[in-house]
Every structure is written in structure tokens, then in C-alpha cells.
Amino acid sequence: MAVSWLSRLAVRGPATVFPALGMHGEDALYRLARDPGIALVDTPRHAAILLVAGGVPPHLQDALRRVHDQLPAPCATLWYQSEPLLELNQPGAVIIDDPAALPGAVKKTWRRLITREQDTAPRLLPDTPPNPWQGLGDDGHGGEGMMGGVPYGRPMAMPPTPDLRDGLALDVLTFRLGPFFPLWPAGLAAEVALQGDIVQQFAVVSPAFPQAVPQIFVEAQSRPVAIAELERKRVQHHLYAFFHALGLAHLPGLARRALALAEQCDSRPVQALDKAFTAFERALVRRGFFALYLPRGATLEGEDARALGGVAARAAGVEDDARHADDGYRRLGFSPVTQQAGDVPARWRQRLAEIQQSLRLIGRAEQGDAVTAATDSIELPQGTGSAHELLENQLPGLEWSEALATVASLDVAEVSPWPHP
Template sequence: MDMRARLLRATAARPHVLPVSTPGGTAARLAAERYLRLHDLPLALTPADADLLLVTGPDRSALRPAVDRLWQHLPAPRARAHAPTADAVPGALARCRADLADHTHNGDREGGGRDSGRGHEGHGGGMEMPAGLPMAGTGEDRDGLSLDQLHVSLGPLLADWPSGLTVRMTLQGDVVQEAEPSRQQLGDDGPAPLWAEPWARAAGGEPVTVEEAARRRAAAHLDSLGRLLAVAGWAGAAATARRLRDELLDGTPGAALRPEVRRFARRVGRSRTLYWLTRGMGVLDGERARAAGVSGPAARAGGDVPARYRTWLEDIVGDVDRLGETAPLDPAEEGPRGGGVGERWPSAALVRVLPELLEGAELAAARLIVASLDPDPDELAAAPQEVGIHG
């Protein structure tokens, strides 16, 4: 067996998976992340590194072109699967891996790999561009100088990104001059977003305990931290956050979780590297946050990216300490992204403040700022047009 054949067989045995999620697909995404972790399948961060493309969540016609663009940039041999629900994940991945093994066994290289003449949109899914880059124009920078302008987009499908959200930016150098967010609107015709579901049930008169809400909120914050830490390049801590998230959702008792949750919070909260990497980014003081309708951790943090992730950590520790409380949940109590009585889509306000936080920031900071707010894509998809996000 030659070296090429050995490499292909190794790929089929342990393929790199590029998972992307659609709005409304949080439960399916969580199931996929758990499956990949338990089966030790490596994640791909870009199409160029991927062997399998796994789409989780409902089929969204508006996102099909973006999914197809990702698929075009996976090198052969490759396979793709769609798991619309959590229960569909194992079967979809099994079929996908079988397809990849067949391609590998048959020596199907689909033309020998990626078409080198194709424009590279990357993971964001934008317009076709020569040499993989958009053309630059000119415009005045923030100091009145005339510099080249570059128009780029982040989203709607991107690793560790709110699915369905697109942020179009105008850059001069590596500084964001303008930022305009938009999102896919699906309408309020589906189930309550997973993370806010206990509050929706309580508001409807169903019995929900404080423990159930605390468990869901802590899991949501750990999910957000997993994305932020992954974007920051701290893969080990991101994996720990996601494992603790899954243990909370599995119903692991508070006494068993408490020691490791506290160790994790101390480790991340005291990390000098993470602090120095993110300090001063995306400053949002409490007064400005409340004026924009922002509530929850982002408003209480009243500061930069470190202030927000440390607030998440404090809330996680506090919620794990509340596991076991059987008192009924007050529907007005703050959910994972904030909210309260009469506020069903607190994530919409998180997107509304993005332009002022991104403008003037370096491009490298943009994804960290978005991850530190982490608007819920399920809430954004359900939010009506009048919430003030461009559709």
C-alpha cells in the first residue's frame, strides 16, 4: 500500500468534521458536539481542513447557498450530512462516514481536490472574489486620511459564531470603520429557544423549579464560554466548558459538579493570557447597555470582553450552588441573555449594540467581541422585524 492510500484510509477512519448549525438547531448542535467529543472525532475550523460537512438544525432555504459554498471548498474525498434534530445526529454521521469510506476505497478524488481557480469566501460565505480577496476602494479613515477600503462579511455560517447572523464591515487597514449586522428572520412560529425554554414555560403557567432554570442558565453560559475560548485559541478550556455544559444538561448533581466548576472558573477568570488578549475590547458600560435595551450579563458586566466573561463565570458558580432548590421559578427572573417580563428576545438588543462596539476595533478583535455577547441565534430567528435588526 502506497503512502497516499494509507493517508486516505487514515482520513476515513478519523475524519475531520466541519459542523455548522442553522437557527433553531441548538439542540441538534449540542448533540453533534457531544457525539464528536465522545467519539474523539477532530473538529475542522475551515473547509480546507475538513473531510465531512455536518449541518445540524432545520433546513433553512435562505442558508442553502452559504452551505453549498462551504461544501464546494472541502477538498476531496469528502462527504456531507444533515441532521435536522438531535436524534438524527448519530445516523447522519454514520451514513456520512460510510460515504467517505466508499470514496476513499474507490480512490474517488473528485478531480484531485479543490479547484484552485475558485474564489475563497472562507467560512463566512460571501461573494466570489479574485485571489480570495475583495477589491479595495478608497475612503477617508477616522482621522480624515484617504486610505484603501475593504468590504468583508462575517457569517452567516462560521465556526463558533451565531448562525444566521451576518456582519458586513468596511475596513481601512485592519480597523473596522463601519459595521452593519443583519440576520435571517424565520418568524415566531416554532418552539421556544432552547436556552430560554424554562422561562417561557413558567410564563405560560407551567411549574418550573429554580434548579431547572439555574441548570439551563449555567449550561448556556458554559456554551457561550466554549465559543469565546475557542475563538481565543484556548482549545483545552473550551473543551472543558462544553463537557461541563453537557454534564449540567444530563442532570449531574450539584455536589458532583461544584468542585470542578469552581476550579474552571478560577482558572479562566484568573488567566493573565486571556485577559491581556481581550482587555479593552468592545467596551459597553452599563448605562449605554441599558439605554440600548441590553439586559442580563452584558448589562451587569458594564465593561469590556473580560468583564463579560468574568460575569458569566460568576453566574455559573452561583447557579451551580442553586442546584437542588425546588422553589418555583419567577418568570421575571433573568434568563441566559437577560430579559424578563415582556422581553422575549433579549438577544436582539445584543446585536443592536454591535456596530458601536465593532467600529474602531481591529478586525482580529471583531470575533472576540461578538463571542463575548453571544446572541442566541434561535432568539434572533424568532424576533420580529420591529426589534430593530436589519432583516
């Protein structure tokens, strides 16, 4: 009776979901984040449902298996526009292709798990320690001498070395994050060495999945398109970036506001959109987003900023913007806006300035049905360079929270040659 009562109580709560994003899986994340009946969690150990959204390349499937086996029982996996792993491709596998059906499928699976109508998913990997230790070493517990071996399966910490910033001698912890770490771009995997909370080394093992651009930007490379439509998609891209950064800063209310604004970009009148964005910008300042949550380091300048292009370049004072060479944009009074500092706060202020600029362009363009004049160079919402090598140089010496904020401020993924499906 008690178990039945607890099950009925638990099923009223939100479905706990860990999103493992593959290629082009961001739409599923945004759709579930808007649903109050679904709670997206940052670790599979707090989830009942693993959502695999988008294609997962074969070389990352073992990493997906490790994520799967971290879910506590009872658990289940849903496949959104994705091919199930061979071991889980059974007749009962839940495969969803329709975006509108995704939230309902998640909630249905959650209810079936809690009420025991559905069995838990099987484990995919052998239950063996990654570091064998039993019966090994001087005393049979894996340890060797004072510092060697893997006592009880855990490697000994390396001898302390001076910290990069303050000289404190602390043990170094080396680990791998990604490619399904939800606090940075999907697909990115890195070997990280931390000493205390200071990043000592950061080596990219697997690059982030290429980021597709909206279809309208692909069409703009072959024919004139409506400037208002281009700029609405640009605003949407920047607001999605704010959604991720605000979630990382533990400001979920503001993150949901950014997501709601992004979803309204395609259809809401520009005057109403501008008013809502102004209120959102004031809320960012009131909640201390710039003063409390953003590090002042990780400055890009010169050739590094120019190589990345886009927001990162203009935040460092580089006035490169292909729209300036387009007669359609020039007739609307376009000129590049820039910042000078080139650091993390400057990149977010640059996004705000470009959203404001785009909203003004939308208002003017819709009045005269303005279209682009050039097709040989189109300014994409994200930069055209890759930030992977820059991360390896910029992140060492930062605190871990500062490193995460730095990654969030950059368009890390390369641009996909294919439009968003």
C-alpha cells in the same frame, strides 16, 4: 500500492468536518466536539465533510451552496435534522435525525470517502469568476487606467484613507462573512470593511437565528417549576458560551472542559459540579484568559446595556433580574450580582459570578424542593434584547480579533418564541 497505503493511514485520522449550523443546530456541534475521532475545522477548504445541522431558510440556501463548493474533493454532505438542497436530495443522501447516530455516520462517511467507496459530491454552482475580466479593459486583463477595473478578476484596492485609530493610510478591504461563519452565531451575516486589521465598518446583513430557550423556562411561564432545574439549565447556557469563547481564544483544552461541564449539568451532583467548576475557574486565570485574550473595549453602559438585559446589563452595573421579584428565589436568599466596568472582561466575569450563584441556589433548592412562585416574569439565561444594532456601533475601531471577542461576549441572537426542539 502507495495510494492504498496512504488511504489506510489517512482513515485512522480524525474525520474533518465543517459545521454549517442552521436553526437549532448547536446540539450537533456540541456532540461532535466531544468525539476525539472528529475534527471540527473553521473553513470548508480544510474539510472533507460538510455537516448541515438544523433548518436552513430558503433565502440562505445560495450561501450554503457557496460553502459546499469550497470543500476540496473528495467531499460529502450530511444532513442532521435538516432538509437537503434540491440538487443533493438524491437516494444516497445521508439524513440523520437521531443525535446518537450522528458521530457514527460522520466516521462512516469519512472512511468511505478516503477508501474511494463513495464518490465525491458534485459541484452546485457554475465554475465562472464572480468578476469577469478576460478581454476587458485597456490591455484585455480587466484593468482600466491606474486604479479602475478588476484586473485578473480581483477588484483594485480603493485609495488609502486614514485609519480610525492611528492615522495610517492603508487600503480598505470589504468582504461579507456569514451566515455560516463558525466563529460567531449561526445565521449572522455582515458586510465588514477592514483597514489593516482595524474594523472600519460593520453592517449586519442577516440577523443570527433566534435562540431557543430550554423547555423548562417555557413551562415556568405557566406553572411553578423546580428552581434547581431552572438553574442547572442556566449554568449550562453560560458554560456553552465559554466553550465558544475559549475555542475562539485558541484554548481547545479549556473549551473541552467547559463543554464537558455543560453536559454534566443535568445529572451530576451539585457538590461535584461546584468542585469541578472551581477548578475550571482557576484554570481560566492560570491560562491568562482574562489577561491575554480579552479586549478592554466595547463597553456597554446606560440604556444600551439595559436594552440588552441579562448578563450584558448586569455586567454594566444594572441590577435588573426577574428572579429578585420571585418569592421562591427570595426565600433562597437570592439577590442580583453585578460588575461595573461593562466591557468584555466584565461580561465574562459576570457569567462566572452567575454560575457560582446558580450552583449555590441549586444546593439550597434541592434541599427543600423549592419551586418558583411567579409566572409573569422569568429571567431567561440570555438577555431579551438584540445586539445587532449595537454591533454596528461598537465594532468599528476595534482590531479584528477584538471584534470577534466582543461578539462572543454578547448574546447576539434574539430569543425564539418556541422552546428548544
